[in-house]
Amino acid sequence: MEKFNYKVDMSDELKKEKENLCRYLLNEPSVQEFLQIFELPEMFVYENTYLLKDYVKRKKKCDVCVGLEYCQQEVKGHLLSLKPAGIDVEKVLVPCRYKTSFENAIAHKTYFTLNDMSEQQMQYRLEDIDLDIENDNYVLIYQALFKDIFSKSQDPKDAKGFFLCGEPGVGKTYLACCYINEVARTGKYCAFVHVPTLIANLKSIMYDNVAFRKTIHSLKNANVLVLDDIGGESASTWTRDDILLPLLNDRMEKNKKTLFTSNCNFEEIEEFYRLKSRAINDAVGAKRLVERMKALADEKVLKGINRRTKNNPNY
Incomplete structure (x- = not known):
């Protein structure tokens, strides 16, 4: 991956940290899937690095979850979903499969x-x-x-x-x-x-x-x-x-x-x-x-x- 063309003044340390984080995110299957679904370029990762970092972190919690009672999300039973909206990214909390199953049961x-x-x-x-x-x-x-x-x-x-x-x-x-x-x-x-x-x-x-x-x-x-x-x-x-x-x-x-x-x-x-x-x-x-x-x-x-x-x- 080529080095990013940073548009804001950042210290070399922060630049390196962000570039490493971008590399990490681009290797994450969930990020790759997200980019493919919405047909987004890799630059999207740079522009939304920390948002995607949070997205990946939350999704990993869901990937290992075994039930609603063990949920580790901030809002129980909900995971973070992202959707590009023009130059912005819309953040939406959606019910997970366990929450949906529970709601159907009651x-x-x-x-x-x-x-x-x-x-x-x-x-x-x-x-x-x-x-x-x-x-x-x-x-x-x-x-x-x-x-x-x-x-x-x-x-x-x-x-x-x-x-x-x-x-x-x-x-x-x-x-x-x-x-x-x-x-x-x-x-x-x-x-x-x-x-x-x-x-x-x-x-x-x-x-x-x-x-x-x-x-x-x-x-x-x-x-x-x-x-x-x-x-x-x-x-x-x-x-x-x-x-x-x-x-x-x-x-x-x-x-x-x-x-x-x-x-x-x-x-x-x-x-x-x-x-x-x-x-x-x-x-x-x-x-x-x-x-x-x-x-x-x-x-x-x-x-x-x-x-x-x-x-x-x-x-």
Whole structure:
């Protein structure tokens, strides 16, 4: 390569440094590819030396990246793209393949009116579950959930939801996430709420009438609602009679599908909502609530090991 004809005063040291950098960049495959795509002369490298240096540096990080969680770019999941624009160069940050894949995996998030799932949980899918390592009980519940989503023969008004109960860690929430993600991908508006978190949030906004009513409205009108870990909240008459009972009653009357997860079965959760009281009104209040749960969902007891301690791939 011939020496460049520098148009600005530079020290010999800087000239040598820049010339060496230009030689390095011209030997870089990514720079050669860039020059070929846009049919640019080698002088372009001299005119944009440090910009191309940054471009190569960032691209090398992407070349060795193995996943979005390991991204080393300044803007996570984005790489620098260059495009000549007259005498200037346009710099654009574009999503990398991992970022694009991630965004595609959670594109259904637009169908959630309320969502307490993490980004990882939003990527759970029924098709990713390896049924070969599961027991018969798990497989039967999986099949019931799958059929509920994809069967075209059922009447939506007659189809009940599910009350997934069982010991902590057996995979109830995982299945609920898979289920609601698949439903959202069909274009139905959904809501997924962790009940203890929901109750805490409602308490914090109970004097904000607009926010409170908006939350309740979303819960009542979602096509499909998941109430995760019901019975895990601090029970009170306010929670039971002013929040859950009107919500479930409204969804029952509108034939809105509801899925619950709980560490308690129907009998145990009725006892939970008695509030450890022998008062008649507490017993009746608990029974009224659970009767609506039974009207909305069929009890499915999930059995198995605690997946949180066994490093199970289906968790």
